[in-house]
Amino acid sequence: MRQRPLAGIGYAAGLLHPENQMKRSVLMMIAVAAALSAPAHAQTAEYQLKARDIYARIISFRTAQGQDQTPAMAAYLIGVLKAGGVPGSDIATLEAGGATALIVRVPGRSTGRPILFSAHMDVVDARPQDWERDPFKLIEENGNFYGRGTMDNKAGVAALVSTILRLKAGKTGPARELVFAFVGDEETGMETTRAIAAHPWVKNAEFAINTDAGGGTLDDATGKPLIYLVQGAEKTYATFDLMVRNPGGHSSRPRADNAIYELAHALDKIEAYRFPVMANDLTRAYLGAMGKAQSGAVGEALRKFAVDPTDTAAADTLAKAPEFVGTTRTTCVATMLEAGHAENALPQRAAAAINCRIFPGVEVDTVRAALVAAIADSAITVTTRGNAQGSPVSEMRPDVTAAITRAVRANYPGIEVVPYLESGGTDGKVYRLAGIPTFASSGLFSKPSEMFAHGLNERLPVASFYQGLEHVYRLAVELGGMGRAR
Ligand SMILES: [Zn+2]
Known part of the structure; x- marks a missing residue:
């Protein structure tokens, strides 16, 4: 999981129309109260208790890189699934890049293309001595579940398993085949994700729901639900290394060319360079929704840009807003610098790292070429670090949007759902x-100030955990062609 954009969230409360605000907040109080007292009634208690038990067990596996606990967690999940009626022939274990992953299929009654649901079993490591509580023990306290992975992404794993068990316990299976993926190395190499995507059960999937991002934001001060975001695309992450070499020499005899000065001039040019403005349906919908509730110059720019991305004045205003600039264009920024080897020597080498977040649809090489052209100095080499690769936008589908909106509004009536x-x-x-369009939707709500994924004292509101279970189940039922969950 990566941090959801918190852009303009503080203003988004106004997304609720004033005339309905009272009614909605009453409904929400009822909904939230019901969720907080979960299990709310006898019929639902059993699966919720079961899911909580699974959650507690999987938090106890230290599934961080180097700890080798993911196979044990996968074995535990296989046991739970088999006990819940999943035949061994519908469970596959995959190994890739030294990691273990699991896929589980729930066959459909008809022959439509399968739908994929995904969560990851691995976590970023946590050092017990740094935490206030044992990070590998589920602790319920102050209305929160504490532990490494409570948010990222073991609530998602528990929701997937719980959904499979509920589908298996039901009288009729889904119309469409549903495949559930438990990734083993999302936080590191994502090799098992690649293996899953290529697996015969998965490669023909019509689309995927990823529980590892997307979710609702609660107002930091009041806890009021503000907006629900569905991840439909990601920027490409790429780092470029700038390097100047020079014969150097004694610092008492300066020469005209100097690696540090040359690099500094190149950095000046990169600082001044702006990548072209870009937009697609997804970013316009997002910026428009943010603009609806935001006042002032930025709010006006958001509304104008959403209507007309060629409005250069609006784009210029947004370029100065750190929380929005990344949704309007590719951005590159200097992040590291290294030069020289002695205080009394001319530098033989000067290097800088430029980190870029590339707009979907733009090639990494195109960005490199733009940097080279902006620098316009053949003494500077620009090389791409690692194997950066872009990914396409998944345009929102009406069926997926409708199902997610219904699932979210079951708890938060009227809340706006935005990609x-x-x-x-x-x-x-x-x-x-x-080639699998992917929409990330966790069903989890949290306050921006309480987002501790990857950090210390990771937590998830207890109510949010149960809502996340219900979210995945509702999506599986509706998208799987079983009607609408009640
Ligand atoms: Zn994650």
């Missing part, structure tokens, strides 16, 4: 690159 462009990264890009 967004992720500036961080999840393994959704691997599925998109493999």
